[in-house]
Amino acid sequence: MRSFLGFEVRRSLSSPVNLVFLAGFPVLLYLLWTKVLDLASGPVSMVSMATYGAMGGALFIGGAIAMERASGWLRQLAVTPLPAHGYIVAKLVAGMLAVLPSVVIVLAAGALLGGVRLPAGTWLVLPLLIWIGVAPFAALGVAFGYSFRGQSANIVTMVVFFLLAVLGGLWLPVSRMPEGLRVVAEHSPAYQAGSLGWRALDGLPPTGTSVLVLVAWTALFVVLGVWRYRRTAWR
């Protein structure tokens, strides 16, 4: 299955759409927040936007699966020796690898354009934390990919992406939210994904709550994904 994995990785890394969508858009938003509107602090917004882009990349793995289900490419793969789980693994690995450069680009924009200064160790650990933090969204994306076909999966994903990002305080800090909503927000996956990076800015490790909440969401989305996948498999 290595040939297919390599094919998928090259495909996803060479996609200009990915780069614009996952890196270009968050960089623009970051510059808008910090330079033009002056609404947010540089480093926090940089981490928020890198997480936002990474989250989109993870979620839209499912969009790609839904498109390939609709086009009939999955029917073709079903008659090759590639096992169905091999397809999902290749999609996940390739999709998550494509997220990494986009995170680095947003952080580089923070350092080069936004003048963010951090200890070298923090620069190293930050992309990894953000990358790991968005893992639940990859699982959720796969669940969407096997629940909806073609373009409808992209629309659903886009809506959920936006709602979760806003709820998670990636656009505006949750501290500005009303009390009730804030409690919900703090238990949402996007907030906890972001908090890994936000705490790292102050040199702090992830809290136990963060890890617990992220693991719980990941488990839930994996169960959802496996259920949806079992119902549709190659179709």
Added chain:
Amino acid sequence: MLELTDLTKKYGEVTALDGVSLRVREGEKVALLGPNGAGKTTLLSIALGLLAADSGTARLLGRPPRETLAAGLAGVLLQDAGLPEEVKVADLVAAVAGMYPTPSAPDLGDLAGRRVTTLSGGQRQQVRFALALAGDPALLILDEPTVGLDVDARRALWRRIQGRTVVFATHYLAEADDHADRVVLLSGGRIVADGPVEEIKALVGGTEVRLTLDAMDAPTLRSLPGVRDVVVEGASATLRTGDSDATLRALFAAFDGVRNVRTSGAGLESAFVSLTGEER
């Protein structure tokens, strides 16, 4: 190589397959013929394990179809298979070939460097065929393989399947005639005829008589000695007869104005019409 036993499949009220059994031996080239809706694609889907039969069993190379496909022992061309759009044809074929125990890189000519997005329908079909051959399989299962192909691509396709066991669905009778050594005729979910091409033609038997008659009179034509059926199109008619000498004698006696009379052995086309009861 392929063994289907007593397959039935219903879609709601519609019976797609009604007790179909089929056995294909090594080296055979079998054409699966039938009008649209005869059950060809349903039969192939079950044979490939893509669809579950209501009852009956399917075996590919002696094993459940999915196992045989997972082992990379059969090459398949599906009618409705999509392709990833933004990739190069050569990369795509190499990725699929790499999944098989014996990867083979079919010669794709000019297509190799092109992106899938830029290909025409016929060129996409060539890519699908290349994917079916990517594992150099001994058994090929092809659903409507020549749809959209030009003459050269068609010829290349039939050349490339040489030396393999092939089951192909088609609605081009000429293809079955030229490239199959056995024809399985499917109609209404049943196999209505199965045998060598010549045998199927003989099954219908007789001779075709084509003629032009300005004062067309189908009932009289039908009543001529030996005539089994008559197809009228405007001023021309085609008779199928079991005794062409008697038919012709009576024909000339009955009609002064008959002209352009030609006779020929009944073709696969008439076999098709007569056995499936459908005009194509």
